Amino acid sequence: MEELLGVPLFDRTERRLRPTPYAQAYEPRARRIILDEKEGARLLALMQSGESGSLAFGMGSSLAPILLEPIMLGLMSKSPGVRLHSVIETSERLVAALLAERLDFFVGDIRVAREHADLRVIALYPCTFGWFARRGHPLAGKRKVTFDDMRAYPLIAAGYVEPSLARRLGDLYGLSAPVIDYFSVTTDDVGTVHSVLQKSDAIVALTELAIISKLESGDAAALAVDPPLVMDLTLGIVHHAERTLVPAAQQAFEIVADCFSRVGARIAAGKASRP
Structure with a gap:
C-alpha cells in the first residue's frame, strides 16, 4: 500500500509500528475499501445462490x-x-x-x-395448431369444413407468418403465394384476437396453447377443418x-x-x- 500510495503509512521502530499522519488520514477510506470488498463478495455469493442480481x-x-x-x-x-x-x-x-x-x-x-x-x-x-371461431359461429357445428368454407369469413393470422409456415399453409390448402393475402387481419396481440373473435364471425389460425383458456370457458370453438392444420x-x-x-x-x-x-x-x- 505504501508503494501504491507513495507515502509512508507507518513509523517503524524496533518494537512496534506507529501509524503516520498519512495512515490516520487514509484510515476511513481503507475501512470503506475493506467493507466494499466484503459486500462485493457477498453480492457474488448471493448471485450464485440465486438470491440477487x-x-x-x-x-x-x-x-x-x-x-x-x-x-x-x-x-x-x-x-x-x-x-x-x-x-x-x-x-x-x-x-x-x-x-x-x-x-x-x-x-x-x-x-x-x-x-x-x-x-x-x-x-x-x-x-399443435387449429382453426378457431367464436361459440355459435355458423361453421362451429359443421363436421367437415373446407378452406373455401372459411374464406366466406374474415381470416386472422395471429403473429408473424414466417416463410416456412406460409409454405405449409399453401401446401395444405392449395393457396397461391403470397399466402398472407388470404388473411383479412394480421396482429401480434393475441388478446385482441380473442376479443375480435367474440365480437365477429372471424376465424383465426392459431396454436391451441394460445386459445386454451377460451376453449375451456366455452367462448371459442375448434373448427373441424379438412385437412387439419398440422404445422412444425x-x-x-x-x-x-x-x-x-x-x-x-x-x-x-x-x-x-x-x-x-x-x-x-x-x-x-x-x-x-x-x-
Whole structure:
C-alpha cells in the first residue's frame, strides 16, 4: 500500500509500528475499501445462490397469459432479491434484444436461433395448431369444413407468418403465394384476437396453447377443418451462448418447462372431452 500510495503509512521502530499522519488520514477510506470488498463478495455469493442480481427475459403476447405470471410469482418467492424485467415483443425484436444482450433469454419459436451460431435453445413444447371461431359461429357445428368454407369469413393470422409456415399453409390448402393475402387481419396481440373473435364471425389460425383458456370457458370453438392444420413449430427457451446467467435464470427455465407441461395436459384433456 505504501508503494501504491507513495507515502509512508507507518513509523517503524524496533518494537512496534506507529501509524503516520498519512495512515490516520487514509484510515476511513481503507475501512470503506475493506467493507466494499466484503459486500462485493457477498453480492457474488448471493448471485450464485440465486438470491440477487437481475434477470431480463421476453416472450410473445400469446405466451404471456400462460408464462408471465408464474415466472414472476415463482422468482419473487424463490429469489426475492433478483430484479426482474420482462418484455412482450415479436420474435424478431426478441432476437435483436438477445443478440444485443439486453435480454438474458426469451421463450418462443426456437427456429429463430438457426441463423445465429451464438444462440442456444432448450426445446420444450411442440405446438399443435387449429382453426378457431367464436361459440355459435355458423361453421362451429359443421363436421367437415373446407378452406373455401372459411374464406366466406374474415381470416386472422395471429403473429408473424414466417416463410416456412406460409409454405405449409399453401401446401395444405392449395393457396397461391403470397399466402398472407388470404388473411383479412394480421396482429401480434393475441388478446385482441380473442376479443375480435367474440365480437365477429372471424376465424383465426392459431396454436391451441394460445386459445386454451377460451376453449375451456366455452367462448371459442375448434373448427373441424379438412385437412387439419398440422404445422412444425416448437417452443422453447433461447439464450445467448456466451452470456453468464444468474442462477435465477435456471429457476425460470424450470418454471417455464412446468408451465408447458401443465398446459399440454390441459389441451390433451380438452381434446378428449370434445365430441
